[in-house]
Amino acid sequence: MAHAHKLEILRGLIKFKSNTQKIWGVLILLSIITAVEVVLGIYKPESLMAHVLGMKALNWIFIILTIVKAYYITWDFMHMRDEKASLRRMVVWTAIFLIAYLLFILLQEGDYIESVYSSGFVKKDF
Amino acid sequence: MDTTVVNTGAEEKTWGGGNKPLNASYGKMMMWFFIVSDALTFSGFLAAYGFSRFKFIDYWPIADEVFTHVPFVHGNYPMIYVAFMTFILIMSSVTMVLAVDAGHHMNKAKVTLYMFLTIIGGLIFVGSQAWEWATFIKGDFGAVETRGGNILQFVDAEGKRVALSDFVVAGEHERVEHESKNGLWFVDEGTLPTYTMQEVITGFESHPDLAIRTQTINEQGHKTVLSREESIKQLKANGIGIVEGANLRHNEYGTPLFADFFFFITGFHGFHVFSGVVINIIIFFNVILGTYERRGSYEMVEKVGLYWHFVDLVWVFVFTFFYLV
Structure with missing residues (x-):
């Protein structure tokens, strides 16, 4: 079976000669990202503790790096890059839409309940 | 004689069956559909975790202080072992994708080797x-639970955690x-x-340098340490029992919800890894027996590979939202 692989990542910045090479390249990329996450998680630099859009900058970095990792796992390990655009969109956008919706609803509700607790109507420090 | 109709005789027509509008085989597409629905199950768990955490945003345990152990080594190493586990899973994803690649080249020996390495990675x-789990259930320092379900932990003058066994006879x-x-x-x-x-009590x-640490997170992002008088008052007025370790109802690290989500999320994921290993073993034996060699295609390895990568993908999110954020 002939399988055509697209052999470049980072929008063509890094090109590979074979699919095997690309796999190792992606592994190195994922390992670097994980290492950065762990180092940031252990040292928690003071400069990243400032709140950006309601959340610590550090947490935004973690979430963005996670999505980057998820992208490379799906695109290169699961070969989404080589699938038809219609299949790719069907899988990816369905999941993204539903997950974003679920997250919004639940986090909003959790935040509201927290405000009920902290405004003093419910005693919980005893 | 055939009792079932294998061909409709109309394959060349658009609606006659046998064509692949998305260029993916039936099995592969169904694996993708399963992955999407399973992804929603996991995001349900993680979103529920987020809900509970937002609900108790100022009291939630700090994961760095909970997962500090490395097997065979004493000391305080937050995140190191989880990072190692993440790396192992990514590594086994790599061997899996190498197996898929070898399958495309119909290289039976290489597929066998890489499938074997993938199984080993999954088992590790x-x-x-x-x-x-065992470390988490066994517990670390021990704590006192209050009437309201809060957890009081013990620290020395420098703010270091002190185990119950260090000062209680x-x-x-x-x-x-x-x-x-x-x-x-x-x-x-x-x-x-x-x-x-x-x-x-x-x-x-009898240890005047000890103080109590409550679950409340202060402005600096640390847990609040009470003064000596406050500590004794809290302990005497509200403490009702000793908690050592964690289960679904009591949890020495903080709110029991934290333990519940730990068991459910990592448990559900671990169950996926376990079933992935079982499926990989089945496919591994099929490869050895030459099933796919005879079939002329290693697509089955590709399908089980999709599942295995998905498990890795989920772990990436669990790692971030449970251990890092």
């Missing part, structure tokens, strides 16, 4: 998770035996904690 991961404990004649016959005796509340009073 599941084993590590079992160890994490266990006395003789008489166990009141539960007999079926004086109670409900189907109710078991509970386990006795190592210490009684009174022994903890006595031990605490």
Whole structure:
């Protein structure tokens, strides 16, 4: 079976000669990202503790790096890059839409309940 | 004689069947559909975790202080072992994708080798998770639970955690035996904690450098440490029991919800890894037996590969939202 692989990542910045090479390249990329996450998680630099859009900058970095990792796992390990655009969109956008919706609803509700607790109507420090 | 219709004889027509509008085989597409629905299940778990965490945003345990152990090594190493587990899972994803690649080249020997390495990686991961669970359940320092379900932990003058065994002297404990004649016959005796509340209070009073750490997170992002007088007052007025380790109802690290989500999320994921390993083993034997060689295509390896990568993908999110954020 002939399988055509697209052999470049980072929008063509890094090109590979074979699919095997690309796999190792992606592994190195994922390992670097994980290492950065762990180092940031252990040292928690003071400069990243400032709140950006309601959340610590550090947490935004973690979430963005996670999505980057998820992208490379799906695109290169699961070969989404080589699938038809219609299949790719069907899988990816369905999941993204539903997950974003679920997250919004639940986090909003959790935040509201927290405000009920902290405004003093419910005693919980005893 | 064939009893089923294999071909409709109309394959060349658009609606005659046999064409692949998305260029993916039926099996592969169904694997993608399964992955999407399973992804929604996991995001349901993680979103519920987020809900509970937002609800108790100022009281949630700090994961760095909970997962600090590395097997065979003493000391405080936050995140190191989880990072190792993440790396193992990514590595086994790599061997899986190499197996798929070797399958495209119909290279049976290489597929066999890489499938084997993938299975080993999966087993190391599941084993590590079992160890994490055991460590978490066994507990670390021990704590006191209050009437309201809050957790009081003990720290020394420098703010370092102190274990109950370091300052409490266990006395003789008489166990009141539960007999079926004086109670409900189907109710078991509970386990006795190592210490009684009174022994903890006595031990605490005889060590003047100790203080109590509550669950409240202060402005600097640390747990609040009470003054000595406050500590004794809290302990005497509100402490009702000793917690050592964690289960679904009590949790020495903080709110029981934290333990519940730990068990459910990592448990559900671990179950996926386990079933992934079982499926990989089945495919591994099929590869050895030459099933796919005869079939002329290693697509089955590709399908099970999709599942395996998905498990890795989920772990990436669990790692971030449970351990890092």
